[in-house]
Amino acid sequence: MAKVKTKYICQQCGYESAKWWGICPECNSGGSMVEEAYTQKETARAKKQSSHLQKSVDLKSVEGTEADRFTTHISEFDRVLGGGIVRGSLVLIGGDPGIGKSTLLLQLAHHISKEKKVLYISGEESAQQIKLRASRLFSGDMNMLILAETNLDTIEGEILAVMPDVVVIDSVQTVSSPELTSLPGSVSQVREATGRLMNIAKANNISCFLVGHVTKEGAIAGPRVLEHLVDTVLYFEGERFNTYRMIRAVKNRFGSTNELGVFEMTDKGLIEVSNPSKILLSEHSVGAPGTAIVCTMEGTRPMLVEIQALVAPTTFAVPRRTATGIDFNRLNMLLAVLERRAGLRIQSQDVYVNLTGGIKIYEPSLDLGIACAVASSFSNREIKNNVAFFGEIGLTGEIRSVSFGEKRINEALKLGFEEVIVPYSTAKDLKNINSIKITGVKDVKMALAEAFK
Template structure:
């Protein structure tokens, strides 16, 4: 009979260990910091570790030149946007963590992907939250092929591993990790110790068996995924599912990916038949006003390997407050304040008594500095009540000295703008193309004052 794992309590603040739980750490004095965990194996007298028989025979130090790098086998999920975010498909033996707000569509996406994968590969969906009847109702409502899709409702990790060891699936989904528990710990499911230990055992199984594993994680009220970054360091890929509550569009973003590019973006539309892929996301993020309105500017941003056109809207209004408001949705608010200071210092335009509201249409979050120039131009357009041309697109980083700095992949951004019918583009001087792009007039600027003159005159 296997010996039961020994549990200890470790302080999350100082790392001190205790054989039993206490409300206060005896070493550093922190309250409620002791967390249950499985004790690490101790070395024997000969230097070997107990509980890892045979490990000393297989582990050895090698030169990196001796290691033969092999191309990772990828399984297409049947959803091109999901494959894009994963880096070209699902890698054999990889562990993917997907998180998002409740009701955003995580389970719907995975049921769709697994139903398509199950036609060619053995796949099992393990649910710890929903009953088999609920999952069956969802699959039939979405019109998915379910003949080959296997289903298991269980929350004990040991029983799950014993059952899937018989079936040997190629793809495995566990929804969600907060509901599973291991019998080696006494704490309740969802605690940090249970989440960490359950995930560690599942990750170990995936690496040993070559099974591709999807883990669903809940997002806490602070925005963290499955607790204080417990899982993100253990898995190969971390995906965040985003979307506004009133919008049908859902964005899936890669935050970490050992087998592909990070910050890659996939776009879906939620319909009555599930999540539908959006092949041309630039078209849905452009409002295309019937007549030009002040405060609107088109930004050519880049998400992973894909250039994307989004509309930046600004509203500048007289403020009744002593301290005018600065509100930014989809962009960093501190950067907005910095850009307004640059506009005043190097452009001669001050907004000390004006409220400034900024929004990126469609619920997209733009984190790259290429949005600086479109932000300033949209704010200036609203402040002057002067609409920018509808065929104008722009990008560029603004420095504190008033210079317009280049951004990566300028040629691809310009080609994307030309493909969507834009006739003019204001870009940093260093991003000016060496060869003319057909149908697109490129205006290269080096200072913020030059950019202001280009849209005012």
């Protein structure tokens, strides 16, 4: 019988040590070292796997072909993936509990199963529960194969026996290998499961989707090596009490990492939102002080969003600053610029800024809209109707240019806006657009003067 030994593994970064540490020496996280048992048999198997080495080849002799893709029949999901699913790719999807990860992947599996063979593996639900959810979401033929299993060996055997085009595993933290003595969801189990599934996907050209749990900080649970192993990492975002959901790529070996897909949660599952700007501005309060429309970019998609600001006298010794959907530190910087460069005395005021729709955007082009919305609320003056903003604000109060100016302006024009207030350098380069008024501004004072004319 193989001798059992113990080691301590950090559940945040995967650092291994022969003794326990209160604070991980690698990532400095406290209380994350967990004891795990292992045998000499596991070590020998790992060495055996690493002994099969491939020979090097000349780069010139390698055939350079485009990635072989196929559509998911969900255009918003295809956009985020970079144009469709790449054969043999490994995709990790993370999100808060109840946000809609399983619903999205079940719909995805249903659409793909009309043309491809799909195997849906669940470690959290039984086959009967999956059938009930599928019957609620869609009617008609259900051609996908389902398996309720958590044993990694059984899952591996079933995949090799069925040889599907697409595999969905919900979730990777529930899958465990009986060869390891650690608990499911531990660093060793997650690393082992992901590594073996990756080998199967690459060797047999099978596209694999993994659902990952997230921590309270919003990061995918488990070691960082999990995100390094996969080809694509997607985050499913949104407020639980808001109907809109956003899916964005934070890593993508086959496309852009800036793309955003927008969905609406209904009783029939997730529905694509092809024109997010129109939806996000549907309840815009025209003529209300403290609101501004901003042209932002998410990847290649231009979007118009509404910034709301409320400035009120504080009753505290230190004024409150609250930011929802935008970067809090950037809001503090913009308030300091308004105080110093525009002469707004808001040091004794509470400031609340909200990005409507429950979405989160951290692009610097929001700066100009935020500054105008805060100034509008502070002075109780409404901004001109049918005007949109975009531009980055520097510490000296200058308005700096941002990319994709023409795309942003065309999106505003499409939704009926009559004027856009933009950086002066951007306005000079876009003189050929005559169907909308383009006003270039050089600094914050000039921008506020134009916004309140």
